[in-house]
Amino acid sequence: MxxxxxxxxxxxxxxxxxxxxxxxxxxxxxxPGMEDLAEDKGISLNLHQCSCCGLVQFDCEPVPYYKDVIRSGGFSTTMVELRKRQYRHFIDFCHLEGKKLIEAGCGQGEFLSVLSQFPVTSCGIEHRESLVLLGKEKGLNVWKQFAGKGEILTSPDGSTSGPYDGFLSFNYLEHQPDPVGMLRCIADNLTDDGVGLITVPSLEYILEYDGYYELIRDHIAYYTFDTLRFAADQAGFEVLEEEMVNRDTLSVIVRKKKTVKENGGRKNPEKLDVSGLLKSRVIIDEELKRLVDELESEGKNLGIWGASHQGFTLASTTVIGDFARYIIDSAPFKQGRFAPASHLPIVAPDHFLTDPVDAILIVAPGYTEEIAKSIVEKFGRNVEILALKSNHLERI
Ligand SMILES: [Zn+2]
Structure with a gap:
């Protein structure tokens, strides 16, 4: 612990x-694979709010792979356009043309490759070896490193080294058990007036629009502008600009402070209202119970589409985990394995052809329409299609 x-x-x-x-x-x-099932079980997560700085966080250990940037979400046009807009503004606003930028936690270089179209020198560090190799294959300047305490961010062959003029960090800080340590390391590798662009998921958005199933142990902390600003300050950065992007993401531009002064914790942060999340648990639980009762009384069965963390959480925390036959997912590396905690088998879409179900519940935020369309095309119109939107079940 x-x-x-x-x-x-x-x-x-x-x-x-x-x-x-x-x-x-x-x-x-x-x-988990078959061999892991005996060991794998659900865990209890306590969501706390620090009474001093106000940060909302789980009190557990981080996941073992918190240094790795696994971006499973598709590389959508919307995301590319968003990054382009952010890069353009960041470079313009901070006068970074011709300057040297480093991305901390670059995954396989999804966002670095977008940056290569801009007039800056770019590089990235990533902790997972296999992702570093994929980035290199794309011709990107990436190497294996993690921005931990005391690290000097330099490529192994010494061809790229600091100080850097700016850094980028996209949806990475929320995984970090020592976010201030990471930001301090980055600050130490920047020029005196070095800047940064940081994004994290917005806690307010989750509270307002998402269900509790968006909470996931991988995200050990849930930031607001307020708590993100405080964390940046503790690491020696001041926030120059704050913006909400894509409706659900906080984006801030920071700059190294001239003098780092330790200013202790804040006192009496506003206590967060999580009643919406608590309510979503009750409502979703009731709606899914009703669905299962209805299907059961008609002698029908159910499949889930989407071996995402949202699907895993719904399966392990509601009745559908016991009732559903399987989870369909088109990612080959998930097929043949099992949903954590509920142990529902994960199957390929074609599995439906030999073992059909009467209804499919889609749990893949952002991809619902696309998946519904492919279900109709592949399996015909007789399958009942359902989706969870925010905290309500909808028939499609
Ligand atoms: Zn705190």
Whole structure:
């Protein structure tokens, strides 16, 4: 067990958690195989809010692979356009033309390759070897390194080294058990007036629009502009600009402060209202119970589409985990394995042809329409298609 202290300010996480989630998947990426099933079980996650700095976080250990940037989401046009817009603005706003930028946690270089169209020198560090190799295959300047305490960010052959004029970090900080340590390391590898562009998922968005099934152990912390600004400040950065992008993501531009002064924790942050999340658990639970009752009374069975963390969580925390026959997913590396905690088998779409179900519940936020269309094309119109949108079940 990790000491129950805040990952940003070090204050003890005392008092009651905001909520406790039982039977949650232990991880979103390590999908158990047959041989792991005896060991794999759901875990309880306590969501706390630090009474000192206000950061909302789980009090557990991080997932073992928190240094790796596994971007499973498709590389959509919307995302590319968003990055282009952000790069253009960042370079313009911070006068970075001709300057040297480093991406901390670059995965296989999905976003670095977009940056290569801009008039800057770019490189990236990534902890997972296989992703580094994929990035190199694309011709990107990436190497294996993690921005941990005391690290000097230099390529192994010495051809690229600091100080850098700017850094990028896309949806990575929320995985970090020592976010301030990581940002400090980056700051130490920047020029005196070095800048950065950081994005993290927005906690407010999750509270307002998403169900509890968006919470996942991989994301150990849930930031607001307020708590992100505080974490950046603790690492020696000031926030120059804050923007909400894609409706659900916080984006900030930071700059190294001239003098780093330790200013202790803040006091009395506003207590967060998680009633929406708690309500989503009850509503989703009831809706899925009703669905199962209905299908059962008609002698029908159910499949789930989407071996995503949302699908795993719904399967392990509601009745559909026991009722559904399987989870369909088109990613080959997930097929033949099992959903964590619920142990529903994950099968390829073609499995339906030999073992059909009467209804399919799509749990793949952002891809619902696309999947519904392919279900009709592949399996015909007799399959009942359902999807969870926010906290309601809809028939498609
Ligand atoms: Zn704190």
């Amino acid at each position: 990790r000491d129950r202290i805040c990952i940003v300010c070090g204050q003890e996480l005392d008092g009651q958690p905001l909520m406790t989630l039982d039977r949650m998947p232990a991880s979103a990426q390590d999908i």
